[in-house]
Amino acid sequence: MAKSRSMKDDRRRAMIWSYFFLCIFVVFFLTPPFYMLLTSFKSNAEIASATSPWWVHAPTLDNYIELLTTETYLTFFRNSAMVSVLVVAITMAISIPAAFALSRMKFWGSGTLATGVFLTYLIPETLLFIPLFQIFVWVTEFTGIELINRWYVLVILYPTLTVPFATWIMIGYFASIPKELDEAALIDGAGYLQILTRIFIPVALPGIIAATIFAFTVSWAQFLYPLAFTTSADQLVLPVGIITTLIRGDVFTWGQIMTGALLGAAPPLIIYAFLMDYYIAGLTAGATKG
Amino acid sequence: MAKVILRKVVKNYDDTPAVRGIDLEIADEEFVVLVGPSGCGKSTTLRMIAGLEDITAGDILIGEEVVNDVPPKDRDIAMVFQNYALYPHMTVYENMSFGLRLKKAPKAEIARRVENAARILDISELLERKPKQLSGGQRQRVAMGRAIVRDPKVFLFDEPLSNLDAKLRVQMRTEIKKVHQKVRTTTVYVTHDQVEAMTLADRVVVMNGGLIEQVGTPNDLYHFPATRFVAGFIGSPAMNFIPCKLEAAAGGLRVKLSEAIAFPVPANRVERYKAHLGAGKLLFGIRPEHLIEQRPHAEPDQHPFEVPLEVTEPMGMETLVHFLVEGTEVCGRVNPNAGALAGKPMKLVADLANMHLIDEASGRVL
Structure with missing residues (x-):
């Protein structure tokens, strides 16, 4: 009896500690979005005034109305959506067969290739964007196909980030x-x-969905490549669009920036919410023994 | 319906030999069990018949056709795996019909065959379930159903009962035998369990170290093992092997186990053993069930001896007695009412009609 009671105590203590750390975690990660939400309801005047930043005194939807009626913001949104959907499609079309081949067909160099795929993921885009830029310049010179400053250049670029990782996840699955x-x-x-x-x-649907979520998130949130490769307002995607059009010189329209970022964060959130059940469900249960 | 023939089949993994040249002919409708310890090459042999492993040398024939280079799907075989390998996202019906659907068989035909197989296996009411909603035994039936539905030339079973608990295993063993009596398809069955092998097989193939030790009916293997390995592998508790000397005695031969214990060789074996007088090291082999308590009326060739018992193990229907002969532990099976007591001497008889003499160096039964 004494032993079982102490085990119960141990379990209780473990629960308390895990809740404690989870709370810290939640506060740490949810404070910035919460602050963004508050700011998005404030007028520019209120943001600049010396009132408490943690309370909205005169709530207004002006920021939302203004952004959603601006053609440029909607263009960014549309560009982001196009790029992300296409990138996810391309990534899956390449990664699924690649992962299948690498995990199941034993051919000469398949092991090395699998490791190689992962290694390419480890090279940061900060190292890659200048050589890539050079390549696109050459492409334009030799073929006349203009890729730089076109939104679809991102559809070519992002898979270099998403394919290796998605392939790697799926090899595991x-x-x-x-x-x-x-x-x-x-x-x-x-x-x-x-x-x-x-x-x-x-059977590997949970893994495929995990990879899909990953590919979507990467392409939705990618910043460096669009910053380097696209410049015209009608070719920009959301993350870059927000900072290039809503920061005019040294004027930061914080209300709109926060609103734009918040709205931009919505699609991944919605996708996560819908796919989470699938993601967690263990479809392989019952395949074999146990 | 077809016979399966293996001719000098060899399998090497890189440079490690797994199967070192086996010849085997399996008759049409026969149930053959490959049995042996792990690593003996039995599963590899089965997988080569299935076409899941290339063969390094030799020929495999199914029916009249050499199938060395025929892919698994064109060999017209069906396989039941140890872990069932049911498709987890498909219902039982879809699992069983998968092969036929791939072949684009007519829907009515598929339904007829699946229902027929389900009736044979008593799983008709499970057809709409997913594998994870089934118990181990039910999954095993579905896996067999998937094989039956395809109506193949050969069934291959790869340790199909190893994942079941002891009671279910016995039940499914009977079930497999019944199915084979209804669906008389040539069957190759792999197991490491000699009881399974004995109970199921028309013929048992005992394998060891990538080679066939002996092929025979269960009774042949039990009564006339060809090698020490087979003698020790078949039967539980295993056969006793006691170092002995073969000596000439008045009117024949005798085997001397120790100063105290020597048995006369049965008259009908004298001719056979004579040549080995004074040969190298010999082993006297006798099964525990042929070392029993002394009874009032001795059968011919039963010879009494007395030994102090080391350990007794009451099993209910019998008691196992363990004793030492010149340092070798020996097991006997006596009647539970015979009064076997550890530490006390007991009078036993050896049934010499069932003795074996083994050449220790070659491992051959003489």
Whole structure:
């Protein structure tokens, strides 16, 4: 009895500590968005005045109205959406077959290739953007195809970030699918393509969704590449658009900046909320024993 | 329906040999069990028949056709895996019909075959469930159903009962036997459990170290093992092996186990053993069930001896008695009412009609 009571106490103590740290974590990460939310309801005058920043004295929707009726902001939003959706599609189209090949088909150099894929992810974009810029300049010189300062240049650029990581995540997921499952399918008469589409993709759906979320987040939030490769207002995506158009010289329109950033953060949040259940659900349960 | 023939089949993983040249002919409708300790090459052999492993040398024939380079899907086989390998996102019906759907079989035909297989396996009411909603035994049935539905030339089973608990294993063993009696398809079954092998097989193939030790009916293997390995592998508790000397005695031969214990060789074996008089080291092999308590009426070739018991293990229907002969531990099986007591001497008889003499160097049973 004494022992079981002390185990109960141990468990209680562990719970209290985990809640304590979780609370710190929540406060730390939710304060900035909360501050943004407060500021987005304030007029410029109130933001500049010396009242408490943690309270909205004269709430107003002006910032929202102004942004959502401005053509440029909507353009940024549309560009961001186009880029992200296309990047997710391209990433998945490359990563899923790549991960399948690397995790299941043993060919010469497949192990090295898998590691290589991951290593490319470790090279930071700060190192890459100048050589990439140079490449696009050459492309323009030799083919006449103008890529710089076009929103779709980002559709070519972002997969260099998303494909390696998404492939890596999915290699892990595919590797966790028992080998017998593809062997059973092989005996049942499925080819590699059918094993991929009818067995692997449905079974590894949580992993694929994780990779999708990742690819979407990366392309939605990417800052350096659009800053370097796009300049005209009609070609900009949200993160860069907000800072280039809402900061005019040394005038910071904080209310609109906060509103724009907050609205910009909404799509990933909504996607997370919808896909979270899928993400967590262990679809592989019951595949084999246990 | 087809026979399966293996001719000098070899499998090397890089430079490590897994199967070192085996010949085996499996008749149509036969149930053959490959049995052996882990690493003996039995699973590799099965996977080579399935086409999941390339063969390094030799030929595999299914029916009349050499299938060395035929991919698994064109070999017309079905396989049941140890961990069932059910597709987790599909219902039982979809799992069982997957192969037929890939072949684009007509819908009505698929439904008929799935329902038929489900009836044989008694899983008709589970067809709409997902694998994770099934118990271990039910999953095992579905895995078998998936094989039956395809109506293949050969069934391959890779340790299908290893993941079940002991009671269910016995039940499913019977089930597999029943299924084979209904669906008389050539079957190759791999297990490391000799009881499973004995109970299921028409013929058992005992493998060891990538080679076949012996092929035979369960009774053949039990009564006439060809090697020490087979003698020790088949039967539980295992056969006793006691170092012995073969000596000439009045009117025949005798095996001497110790100063105190020597048994006369049965008259019908004298001719066979004579050549080995004075040969290298020999082992006297006898199963525990042939070392029993002394009874009022001795059968011919039963020879009494007395030993002090080390340990007794009452099992209910019998009691296992352990004793030492010249430092070798020996096990016997006596009637629970025979009064076996640890530390006390006991009168036992050896049933010499069932003795074996083994050449220790070659491991051959003489």
